Amino acid sequence: MTQILLATVLGTLFALGTFLVLRRDVVRVVWGIAIIGQSANLYLVTMGGLSGGAPIASHGAHGFAEQPTDPLVQALVLTAIVIGFGTTAFALVLTYRVYEEHGTIDTYKLGGEGS
Amino acid sequence: MRFLRVLAMAALVAGLVVAVAGSLAYSLVIAPLLVALATAVVTLLARPWPRLGRALSVLGAGGYAIAVAALVEAVLLPLSSDPAVLTYQVSDWNAPFGITAVADPLSAFMLALAAVVVVPALVFSVLYVDEHGQALSYHPLFHFMLVGVSGSFLTGDLFNLFVWFEVMLMSSYVLVVFYSGPQHTRAALQYVVLNLVGSGVMLVAIGGLYSTTGTLNMADMARRLADPGAFGVDPAPVLGLSAVLFAVFALKAGVVPFQFWVPAAYRAAPAPVAAVLAGVVKKVGIYAVIRLYFTVFAAATIDVSLPGIAGDSVLAFYGPVLFAMAAGSILLGGVGAVARDDFEEMLAFSSIGQVGFIVLPLAMAASVAVPVAGPFASVRSLGIAAALVYSLNHAVAKGTLFMAAGATWSATGTVDLDRLGGLSESAPVLSGSVFVAGIALVGVPPVVGFFGKFLVFDAAFRSGSWLAVAVALGGAVLTIAYVTRLWNRGFWGDPGEAVGEVPPRGQVAVVGLLAAALLAIGIGFDPVFRAAGAAAEAALDRGEYIEAVEPRRYSGDGGEDHATLLLVAATGGGTARRRVRAALGRVRTTFDGAPSAVVGGSTYDTDGGSTPDHDEGSDADREVVDR
Numbered sequence: 001m002t003q004i005l006l007a008t009v010l011g012t013l014f015a016l017g018t019f020l021v022l023r024r025d026v027v028r029v030v031w032g033i034a035i036i037g038q039s040a041n042l043y044l045v046t047m048g049g050l051s052g053g054a055p056i057a058s059h060g061a062h063g064f065a066e067q068p069t070d071p072l073v074q075a076l077v078l079t080a081i082v083i084g085f086g087t088t089a090f091a092l093v094l095t096y097r098v099y100e101e102h103g104t105i106d107t108y109k110l111g112g113e114g115s
Numbered sequence: 116m117r118f119l120r121v122l123a124m125a126a127l128v129a130g131l132v133v134a135v136a137g138s139l140a141y142s143l144v145i146a147p148l149l150v151a152l153a154t155a156v157v158t159l160l161a162r163p164w165p166r167l168g169r170a171l172s173v174l175g176a177g178g179y180a181i182a183v184a185a186l187v188e189a190v191l192l193p194l195s196s197d198p199a200v201l202t203y204q205v206s207d208w209n210a211p212f213g214i215t216a217v218a219d220p221l222s223a224f225m226l227a228l229a230a231v232v233v234v235p236a237l238v239f240s241v242l243y244v245d246e247h248g249q250a251l252s253y254h255p256l257f258h259f260m261l262v263g264v265s266g267s268f269l270t271g272d273l274f275n276l277f278v279w280f281e282v283m284l285m286s287s288y289v290l291v292v293f294y295s296g297p298q299h300t301r302a303a304l305q306y307v308v309l310n311l312v313g314s315g316v317m318l319v320a321i322g323g324l325y326s327t328t329g330t331l332n333m334a335d336m337a338r339r340l341a342d343p344g345a346f347g348v349d350p351a352p353v354l355g356l357s358a359v360l361f362a363v364f365a366l367k368a369g370v371v372p373f374q375f376w377v378p379a380a381y382r383a384a385p386a387p388v389a390a391v392l393a394g395v396v397k398k399v400g401i402y403a404v405i406r407l408y409f410t411v412f413a414a415a416t417i418d419v420s421l422p423g424i425a426g427d428s429v430l431a432f433y434g435p436v437l438f439a440m441a442a443g444s445i446l447l448g449g450v451g452a453v454a455r456d457d458f459e460e461m462l463a464f465s466s467i468g469q470v471g472f473i474v475l476p477l478a479m480a481a482s483v484a485v486p487v488a489g490p491f492a493s494v495r496s497l498g499i500a501a502a503l504v505y506s507l508n509h510a511v512a513k514g515t516l517f518m519a520a521g522a523t524w525s526a527t528g529t530v531d532l533d534r535l536g537g538l539s540e541s542a543p544v545l546s547g548s549v550f551v552a553g554i555a556l557v558g559v560p561p562v563v564g565f566f567g568k569f570l571v572f573d574a575a576f577r578s579g580s581w582l583a584v585a586v587a588l589g590g591a592v593l594t595i596a597y598v599t600r601l602w603n604r605g606f607w608g609d610p611g612e613a614v615g616e617v618p619p620r621g622q623v624a625v626v627g628l629l630a631a632a633l634l635a636i637g638i639g640f641d642p643v644f645r646a647a648g649a650a651a652e653a654a655l656d657r658g659e660y661i662e663a664v665e666p667r668r669y670s671g672d673g674g675e676d677h678a679t680l681l682l683v684a685a686t687g688g689g690t691a692r693r694r695v696r697a698a699l700g701r702v703r704t705t706f707d708g709a710p711s712a713v714v715g716g717s718t719y720d721t722d723g724g725s726t727p728d729h730d731e732g733s734d735a736d737r738e739v740v741d742r
């Protein structure tokens with residue numbers, strides 16, 4: 001059940017991200033990238049298997065977890081989230097800069113040569 | 116105040132020297148990485164003192180060259196004997212538990228290529244980029260980009276490759292938008308958005324590969340794919356997942372149909388940065404394709420049957436795909452370059468076409484593996500060697516040309532070919548260098564480009580694909596056309612309206628030096644050729660790669676992965692159970708280990724499964740956890 005739910009959520013998120021990336025408004029494009037990045041992270045967590053307890057040493061009955069879930073993907077996702085945070089921040093700053101220099105954040109109006 | 120300043124300078128210089136010497140003594144494998152990282156940090160600290168920062172930056176680039184040279188010497192130089200494969204296990208966690216850095220002939224070759232372009236590009240930057248820009252953050256960014264490039268060449272871990280890609284890209288984003296004019300922000304926005312989407316796609320592919328194979332270590336993945344039964348791995352999804360990953364590498368390499376960001380980004384970036392982007396950063400994509408597809412994914416026996424494609428390896432699929440991309444790049448890049456009136460834009464389109472020439476022999480290598488006479492065992496190693504030699508040629512030649520365009524800009528204030536002309540009279544050395552780099556792209560002896568083109572054609576002929584020969588011929592004709600056009604309009608004939616001032620001597624000297632390097636590599640080609648051959652053999656010698664990385668065998672009966680085992684090690688044993696729901700079927704494994712055994716140093720194999728090649732000796736001297 002969790003798997004079907006997550007698959008649906010993942011599909012929806014990727015679709016939403018793609019939709020936003022294809023918008024004319026640059027800010028929406030940045031949102032789209034952020035959503036695609038987050039859905040990739042969610043996908044990574046899903047790949048580690050969903051069942052099992054928290055992989056924390058002192059979580060279980062005998063000082064270790066019973067049936068812990070895969071902690072590696074969670075470590076990977078932490079790294080990916082940090083990277084995503086940095087790049088999204090940069091993309092937003094860049095968007096502001098584009099607005100300052102072109103007076104618009106409409107990609108159609110940005111598109112022409114020499115504008 | 117003055118005392119403090121002198122003290123800070125002395126500390127920074129000493130820090131850099133200690134970092135360079137220390138990393139060389141500590142581990143040759145990661146020495147290039149450490150040197151570049153130390154330089155980036157030190158130049159960041161030296162921002163209040165611009166002149167010191169510049170000096171440190173050049174010093175660091177020199178240190179990088181030394182580190183790479185030492186590594187190349189250790190890995191490649193006994194050219195007669197077998198080349199070595201050096202590894203470095205981060206924090207002494209053996210593969211596949213920790214991150215592994217691997218320096219084999221292929222990595223060494225790529226690092227040498229990077230060093231040859233990056234060091235002159237940095238010296239050129241010091242002379243070219245305005246003082247204010249350099250004082251801002253140019254040097255730290257440049258070196259961070261170098262860190263990312265070196266890390267990508269050295270890592271033996273798939274997720275780590277993603278991280279190095281990001282390190283490289285983040286600095287390149289800022290470097291592309293460095294001049295921050297309207298044109299530049301627009302180009303950078305496009306570049307950033309594309310690469311961020313690429314990063315998301317790469318993560319998805321890596322996640323899928325992890326869940327399919329249960330590992331991220333490249334050597335371990337190759338081993339598991341080669342013997343899927345023993346590890347309980349189903350290799351079938353690898354084809355699709357590797358195709359998703361392939362799109363990301365093609366985006367990085369700027370191959371058709373992922374080429375559209377190239378011209379805008381290269382035009383926006385400062386000339387020396389464009390030289391590094393075209394010369395080195397693009398090659399990271401090529402390297403990743405060679406390393407992952409030929410060394411790792413080709414290990415799997417997968418029944419490939421698509422319309423028109425049939426075979427038992429992923430390479431059967433990538434042969435036609437690579438060929439179509441190469442042909443598209445060669446033709447589109449060539450035609451685009453012929454039609455441009457702007458020096459830098461022409462170079463950008465030319466680099467799309469030239470990457471096609473690098474991918475073409477790879478396509479041959481992927482589709483044909485017949486043995487051939489001569490120094491190479493098969494068309495496969497010949498194709499990879501051709502791609503490597505051509506990469507080197509393109510890196511140096513395009514580096515020369517982009518910096519020549521920069522020097523032209525310094526002298527005339529334009530790179531518009533309509534306003535240039537007759538530069539050969541006012542700037543003979545610069546023009547001579549452009550000429551040498553131009554004939555290197557065309558492939559005229561004695562420049563190294565001749566050997567590059569020759570090997571590409573050789574691979575096409577020997578694979579018996581006349582279509583490939585025709586495409587390469589067409590591309591060669593287009594190359595001649597645009598190089599001739601560049602020469603005629605920019606450097607020959609009457610002086611254009613913008614021509615008059617002599618370009619700065621320092622910049623011309625750097626360009627001339629790189630052009631001389633093209634000639635020198637061409638004349639003394641034999642060692643380069645043998646190094647490329649050794650690199651190609653290393654890329655195909657999966658057994659040697661796995662043996663060198665030596666991923667520990669911890670699974671006799673199926674799907675545990677290192678996450679579980681790390682946990683076991685960290686918690687002192689007990690019962691750890693993990694369920695993997697892979698794309699096909701469900702693998703369920705149980706692990707039982709006694710805590711005492713784990714603390715004692717002999718780990719997870721105590722009763723976990725049958726491990727025929729388990730080595731007790733190496734276990735004993737490995738400290739797992741000391742709680």
